[in-house]
Structures are given as C-alpha cells and as structure tokens.
Amino acid sequence: MxxxxxxxxxxxxxxxxxxxxxxxxxxxxxxxxxPAAGGDAVAAQGRPRYLRVMVTEHGEHGKKVNVRVPIQLLRAGVKLGTMLPDQAKDKVNDALRQKGAAFDISGLKAEDLDLLLEHLDDLTVDVEGDKSSTVRFSVER
Structure with a gap:
C-alpha cells in the first residue's frame, strides 16, 4: 500500500x-x-457534472471545506458574465485586481471553461500560511 x-x-x-x-x-x-481507454479521459468518462473543491488543514484539528459545484452552474455563470455591461465588468475586474487576481472577466468564454475542465481532472495545491493546508480540485462525472 x-x-x-x-x-x-x-x-x-x-x-x-x-x-x-x-x-x-x-x-x-x-x-x-x-489511463483512460482511447487516451482521452474526458471522452472516455463522459462530460463532467461537478467540480469538487476540498480544503484540508494539516495538524491537530484538520478543519476542512468540501464543496461540490454543479458544472451547469459554472456554465450559467460564464454565460451571465457575457451579458454584464462593460461598466460592471470593469468594477469586477478592479475588485479582482485589488484582491491580487489580475484577471479580465470579459475574456472568459464557455469554451475556456470546457478546456479548463478537460485539464482539471485532479489538481492538488499545497498552501503555506499560518497553517499548512492542501486544496484539491477534481472533476466528477
């Protein structure tokens, strides 16, 4: 084992x-x-249905977050984002920049979400701060 x-x-x-x-x-x-049959994990297993985000703190208490987000909700959010007026997009982008995320939401498209999900089959990020944590992203089919 x-x-x-x-x-x-x-x-x-x-x-x-x-x-x-x-x-x-x-x-x-x-x-x-x-390895997936045929070489393409997404095609072999079908379309993703959920994005799971799990956060676990290492140590005594092991506090955790376990969120399961329907992919359809993410797709709807991307579509709604395209309908925002330019002034609203600018405010969102400014807020993101203030939080340290230099990201332009006006460039986000549904195809980008699909591409991200294809490559996000299982991603783990170790976070160092006051407490050491692990954040795991995965796609459920």
Missing part, C-alpha cells in the same frame, strides 16, 4: 475526513494511475 493511500486511511480513522470523502480521495488516487 502506498503512502498516499495510507495517509487517506489515517485521515478517515482520525476523523479528519468522512468515510465518503476518504472513498472519493482513494478513487482519485486510483484514477491517477489508470
């Missing part, structure tokens, strides 16, 4: 994650090593 699987099992045993979340993490680990 590899270290990552053992770590997930220990997190379940200590109550840091539920058994369901542990199963999700184990399935994601299994998916990492299994």
């Amino acid at each position: 590899n270290d990552e699987r053992m770590q997930v099992l220990q997190m379940v045993a200590s109550g840091q994650v539920t058994a369901e979340e542990g199963g999700f993490l184990l399935a994601a680990l299994d998916h990492d090593g299994a």
